[in-house]
Amino acid sequence: MCGTCGCSSKSVASITGTNTDSQARLVQVEQDILKRNNHIAEHNRQLFRHHQHTVINLVSSPGSGKTTLLVETLKQLQTEYPIGVIEGDQQTSLDADRIKETGVPVVQINTGKGCHLEADRVQLAYEQLALPDSGLLFIENVGNLVCPAHFDLGEQHRVVIISVTEGDTKPLKYPDIFHQADLLILNKIDLLPYVDFDVAQCIDNARRIQPNIDCLQLSCRSGDNLQRWYQWLTSKVTSLETAVTTQGGR
Ligand SMILES: Nc1nc2c(ncn2[C@@H]2O[C@H](COP(=O)(O)OP(=O)(O)OP(=O)(O)O)[C@@H](O)[C@H]2O)c(=O)[nH]1
Numbered sequence: 001m002c003g004t005c006g007c008s009s010k011s012v013a014s015i016t017g018t019n020t021d022s023q024a025r026l027v028q029v030e031q032d033i034l035k036r037n038n039h040i041a042e043h044n045r046q047l048f049r050h051h052q053h054t055v056i057n058l059v060s061s062p063g064s065g066k067t068t069l070l071v072e073t074l075k076q077l078q079t080e081y082p083i084g085v086i087e088g089d090q091q092t093s094l095d096a097d098r099i100k101e102t103g104v105p106v107v108q109i110n111t112g113k114g115c116h117l118e119a120d121r122v123q124l125a126y127e128q129l130a131l132p133d134s135g136l137l138f139i140e141n142v143g144n145l146v147c148p149a150h151f152d153l154g155e156q157h158r159v160v161i162i163s164v165t166e167g168d169t170k171p172l173k174y175p176d177i178f179h180q181a182d183l184l185i186l187n188k189i190d191l192l193p194y195v196d197f198d199v200a201q202c203i204d205n206a207r208r209i210q211p212n213i214d215c216l217q218l219s220c221r222s223g224d225n226l227q228r229w230y231q232w233l234t235s236k237v238t239s240l241e242t243a244v245t246t247q248g249g250r
């Protein structure tokens with residue numbers, strides 16, 4: 001995980017050297033970090049369910065269109081449900097500023113050297129948002145197809161976005177992010193006439209990694225198929241409401 005790219009916590013970054021002891025210590029610290037993260041993520045999951053918040057973790061390479069999709073979605077759905085957004089970026093509040101313009105509450109997390117969000121900071125941001133019960137919480141992860149795969153945030157749904165300019169082999173090259181994903185969005189289909197991107201091949205590649213993954217092809221620019229995305233989200237909100245009502249848990 002991130003010990004190898006040097007982005008994770010100071011405790012990992014401070015372990016140097018190449019001898020077997022250092023390597024063993026590094027592995028142990030990484031395992032401890034993941035264990036602690038999973039523990040907090042589980043707590044987040046219970047909290048989200050208690051407040052009937054359907055939580056979506058949006059992951060992609062930088063620039064695939066996460067924030068653009070969010071802005072369009074908020075314009076469409078903010079009159080239907082209470083919605084909040086947690087934005088993850090290494091630096092700046094540029095994405096949070098775009099969300100703020102829609103009128104939806106947003107908290108920006110800056111990760112500095114970190115290239116993924118972790119559950120503890122999401123928990124703090126969630127408390128800060130103080131959303132009314134029932135509705136949607138979107139978490140826009142840091143643009144990166146590798147490290148966010150290892151950090152559960154407590155979300156119910158992971159959505160991976162690939163834009164058609166990135167190539168159709170992404171699911172095979174970065175499989176970890178697809179293992180736990182519920183939905184693959186192929187964005188920027190307005191650009192398909194100009195790039196070599198085989199949609200069917202990309203979906204096939206994704207299903208070789210995660211056979212149950214749903215797939216949507218859309219364009220934030222033209223608006224094509226955005227309605228299907230809204231329907232997908234609505235179905236997830238409805239399922240959570242039904243589950244909480246029939247099984248309890250509040
Ligand atoms: N042609 C086209 N451009 C798009 C579409 N969706 C987003 N873009 C453009 O792609 C660029 C990146 O979009 P963002 O929404 O900022 O991408 P992001 O995934 O949030 O990027 P990071 O937060 O940096 O990871 C912007 O210039 C958008 O206008 C689309 O459907 N078609």
Ligand SMILES: [Mg+2]
Nearest residue numbers: 066067095140
């Ligand atoms: Mg963004």
